[in-house]
Amino acid sequence: MSTVDAVVTGATGLLGAHIVRRLVESGARVRCLVRPTSSTARIQGPQVELAQADLNDPAQLAALLKGVSVVYHFAGHLTAASPLNAHEDDSMYRLNVDSTTALLEAAAQSGVQRFVYASSVAVYSADAVSPISEDSQCSPVAAYGRSKVTAEAAVMDYHRRGLAGTVIRPAICIGAWDRHFLPAARRVARLPILPIVGGGRNLLDIVSALDIAELAVTAASARAGAGRVYNGGSGHPGSLADLITTLHEVEGSPRPLIVPVSEGMMRFSAPVARRIVALVAPGMEGTMSTVGARYSAHDVYYDMSRARAELGFTPRYDFRRGLERAREEELAAATA
Helix, strand or coil: CCCCCEEEECCCCHHHHHHHHHHHHCCCCEEEECCCCCCCHHHCCCCEEEECCCCCCHHHHHHHHCCCCEEEECCCCCCCCHHHCCCCCHHHHHHHHHHHHHHHHHHHHHCCCEEEEECCHHHECCCCCCCECCCCCECCCCHHHHHHHHHHHHHHHHHHCCCEEEEEEECEEECCCCCCHHHHHHHHHCCCEEEEECCCCCEECEEEHHHHHHHHHHHHHCHHHCCEEEEECCCCCEEHHHHHHHHHHHHCCCCCEEEEECHHHHHHHHHHHHHHHHHHCCCCHHHCCHHHHHHHCCCECECCHHHHHHHCCCCCCCHHHHHHHHHHHHHHHHHC
């Protein structure tokens, strides 16, 4: 393998692909860890090297990281509803924790200078008061969030041992090539009637993958970012009702009739609602749960002041602009 500037895991995913493109734009040479079955069309180029490696094989990891300065570890187990699914088992630990620990050890042995890890805002309590800061208590409700807390601890443990680590906690992300949230949201938005707690007045934070890529690259090159945790929010929370309206206006999707319901009614109807959503928006049925009702009953958005103060980073995209950029890129790819 040739010498490169950075390794990106999860390079064909939503965030990984955007990081690869951001690095290439800056002139970096990037080695992308990809699965044999993944499409790599979005990350091809003369500055990109594709690689495969078993994350449980130290020799393969050593080869992957040879000559690398920065690792962006953005691979992991995720579905649209993983952060809300309190019933999901802990099997994802093998992907979200074990692979992270193996990669950290290989990075430390290989002389990597910075390790940037993609965690999640799912580490916070479902009842956290917004704006939620990085110092808020980590009390996740689902196995996904618990696995992220454990992996974060491993990153900081290796940081104390000499491998400079940075943790990014992205909020719900949208962007071109999104395989999880945006496709599911589009399917849900096509329902003629949409029962929502409080009519959707609660504020949500949905961030563009373009902003997360910028935050990750900025944090990786900043001395202040070592040993720090940063929220990856949009800085522009909007009400759920407004987000649905924006989706309709940008994409021309049907506008559903929003029916206000109480949190108690949502909890009571959750078993039936889960079955309905499983049919029309597979993967999103976990949102129809007592946990989902808790999130829907109050504002959920994130304090971005630490990234602004320490890194000089300010998100550029609100939901509308992020959705428009995603739509533009998807249409351009479809007509290319």
